[in-house]
Amino acid sequence: MRTLTVDAADLAYGDAAPVLRGVTAEARPGELLAVTGTSGAGKSTLLNAMAGLLVPRSGAVSVDGVPLVNRDHAVGLGVVLVPQDNGLAAILTAVENVAVAVLATGGTSAEARRYSTEMLASLGLSGQTDQLVDELSGGQQQRTAIARGLALRGAVLLADEVTSELDAANRQRVLELLRGEAARGAVVVLATHDPEAAALCDRELHLADGMASWVRG
Numbered sequence: 001m002r003t004l005t006v007d008a009a010d011l012a013y014g015d016a017a018p019v020l021r022g023v024t025a026e027a028r029p030g031e032l033l034a035v036t037g038t039s040g041a042g043k044s045t046l047l048n049a050m051a052g053l054l055v056p057r058s059g060a061v062s063v064d065g066v067p068l069v070n071r072d073h074a075v076g077l078g079v080v081l082v083p084q085d086n087g088l089a090a091i092l093t094a095v096e097n098v099a100v101a102v103l104a105t106g107g108t109s110a111e112a113r114r115y116s117t118e119m120l121a122s123l124g125l126s127g128q129t130d131q132l133v134d135e136l137s138g139g140q141q142q143r144t145a146i147a148r149g150l151a152l153r154g155a156v157l158l159a160d161e162v163t164s165e166l167d168a169a170n171r172q173r174v175l176e177l178l179r180g181e182a183a184r185g186a187v188v189v190l191a192t193h194d195p196e197a198a199a200l201c202d203r204e205l206h207l208a209d210g211m212a213s214w215v216r217g
């Protein structure tokens with residue numbers, strides 16, 4: 001069980017002015033944390049920093065007190081990111097996308113087979129396992145990316161707008177699965193501009209005007 005901490009972090013791209021200033025927040029094992037804000041407020045920027053993809057200009061993002069230095073370091077600490085653009089390999093099938101990710105993070109081929117089949121089934125994609133990503137609908141692709149994230153059984157799961165293309169039933173299913181991840185002790189962070197999804201989370205960190213503040217914390 002790990003804790004994710006953002007400590008006085010200024011998050012910026014290149015030499016540009018920071019997108020977010022002085023962000024301080026903690027995401028605890030067992031809870032769902034919503035990161036909310038309007039389009040462009042910096043939700044993906046914050047999740048990218050939590051994933052080790054963007055190193056803060058000042059301050060730090062740490063897992064159990066260890067500051068993240070890059071994405072590989074974060075992966076080694078069990079930080080899983082489901083990116084907003086899905087990040088799926090278009091030339092692979094749904095099941096291959098999940099299995100390859102399990103293998104790449106040290107899983108055995110038996111685990112890769114089992115987890116990928118189980119997770120795709122839990123997202124209602126048993127009939128799509130052998131379809132190429134390009135042959136899936138937008139919502140099916142989004143669910144495949146979630147299946148891949150869940151199959152990695154991370155200590156931290158960062159989910160960036162993962163319900164944006166889903167109907168109500170699938171959105172509910174995904175939120176229940178994220179709740180299940182928290183129940184097994186993971187830190188779960190959900191970036192969303194969906195107020196109903198945010199309301200189902202335990203706490204909410206709202207981004208506006210380059211600052212983060214607790215709506216419910």
Ligand SMILES: Nc1ncnc2c1ncn2[C@@H]1O[C@H](COP(=O)(O)OP(=O)(O)OP(=O)(O)O)[C@@H](O)[C@H]1O
Pocket residue numbers: 013019037038039040041042043044045046084193
């Ligand atoms: N790679 C990048 N290089 C430079 N600026 C960037 C980059 N990525 C994002 N930005 C800028 O950072 C700001 C915040 O973007 P971000 O994607 O974090 O917002 P968001 O809240 O996730 O938005 P949305 O809800 O539309 O996905 C925007 O002004 C955007 O132009």
